[in-house]
Amino acid sequence: AQPHVVVLATGGTxxxxxxxxxxxxxxxxxxxxxxxxxxxxxxxxxxxxxxGEQVFQIASESFTNEHLLKLGQRVSALSKQPDVDGIVITxxxxxxxxxxxxxxxxxxxxxxxxxxxxxxxxxxxxxxxALNLYDAVSVAASKDAAGxxxxxxxxxxxxxxxxxxKTINIKTEAFKxxxxxxxxxxxxxxxxxxxxxxRHTMNSEFNIDDIKALPAVDIVYGYSNMNTTGIEAYGxxxxxxxxxxxxxxxxxxxxxxDSLKALRAQGVQIVRSARVPDGFVLRNAEQPDDKxxxxxxxxxxxxxxxxxxxxxxxxxxDSKELQRIFWEY
Ligand SMILES: NC(=O)CC[C@H](N)C(=O)O
Numbered sequence: 617a618q619p620h621v622v623v624l625a626t627g628g629t630x631x632x633x634x635x636x637x638x639x640x641x642x643x644x645x646x647x648x649x650x651x652x653x654x655x656x657x658x659x660x661x662x663x664x665x666x667x668g669e670q671v672f673q674i675a676s677e678s679f680t681n682e683h684l685l686k687l688g689q690r691v692s693a694l695s696k697q698p699d700v701d702g703i704v705i706t707x708x709x710x711x712x713x714x715x716x717x718x719x720x721x722x723x724x725x726x727x728x729x730x731x732x733x734x735x736x737x738x739x740x741x742x743x744x745x746a747l748n749l750y751d752a753v754s755v756a757a758s759k760d761a762a763g764x765x766x767x768x769x770x771x772x773x774x775x776x777x778x779x780x781x782k783t784i785n786i787k788t789e790a791f792k793x794x795x796x797x798x799x800x801x802x803x804x805x806x807x808x809x810x811x812x813x814x815r816h817t818m819n820s821e822f823n824i825d826d827i828k829a830l831p832a833v834d835i836v837y838g839y840s841n842m843n844t845t846g847i848e849a850y851g852x853x854x855x856x857x858x859x860x861x862x863x864x865x866x867x868x869x870x871x872x873x874d875s876l877k878a879l880r881a882q883g884v885q886i887v888r889s890a891r892v893p894d895g896f897v898l899r900n901a902e903q904p905d906d907k908x909x910x911x912x913x914x915x916x917x918x919x920x921x922x923x924x925x926x927x928x929x930x931x932x933x934d935s936k937e938l939q940r941i942f943w944e945y
């Protein structure tokens with residue numbers, strides 16, 4: 617029998633519609649319902665038995681923690697169904713990487729989970745959504761995609777949901793990872809070149825089935841002439857961890873160091889990340905993390921560090937444990 621793939625639709629440009637075929641950038645996201653998306657792609661029937669569910673119909677910049685929890689719970693429930701072989705999530709590209717990383721941390725399954733979006737609406741010339749979705753379904757339907765964590769199929773590539781980020785807001789070649797794609801998908805066949813080594817899905821100590829709420833974790837951005845208003849406001853608002861998107865190797869302005877130390881003294885976890893797109897933050901370089909009891913974000917960009925900090929804080933508020941988790945995931 618054909619593999620059964622469930623497509624969970626959440627909105628984004630892959631469900632977008634513009635006024636004319638020349639509108640590649642000006643259009644409304646989250647318009648086309650999942651049934652119509654699937655009906656427009658009859659080629660899927662040769663790859664898998666596909667069923668669709670409309671979970672949300674939103675632009676991904678409006679995703680909240682409640683959306684993450686609801687989606688995670690649905691993916692987890694489906695992954696336990698013996699009649700489901702793989703799951704695809706259609707998603708806006710703006711925060712797609714955050715959702716993909718979240719799912720890779722909390723869903724316990726070896727079944728393929730693939731998150732997919734598009735850069736142009738289906739109404740545009742050279743729309744990319746149809747092929748991206750076809751690739752997502754074919755990867756989700758394939759046995760060789762099992763146990764590789766949550767994947768992202770964009771632009772013929774199979775990326776690790778942990779590593780990949782949106783790097784440009786115009787071209788279809790938008791999703792990149794400094795560590796490279798895991799493989800490519802061409803005409804329904806997967807070509808693998810590497811596998812992730814960080815803990816995910818079946819090997820994660822976190823499980824969506826045990827997570828009822830996510831703690832408040834926010835991000836402050838580092839820049840010259842930085843002021844400390846934001847740091848202090850987040851502290852007053854009761855944030856549980858604050859991610860600092862530092863300059864260079866996660867460096868922190870002197871006045872911000874004082875504010876962050878004061879927050880740490882109140883029990884807030886400080887996660888030192890970097891605003892540069894690539895590389896990774898070294899512990900005790902640029903700032904004495906041991907002395908200040910701060911955590912470094914390893915190679916996670918600020919928005920991904922926020923996701924991991926939220927998930928980790930559901931289990932521990934010990935800074936040494938948090939740092940271990942940041943090295944391992
Ligand atoms: N290319 C896109 O999907 C961007 C559309 C919208 N801002 C979203 O993220 O949902």
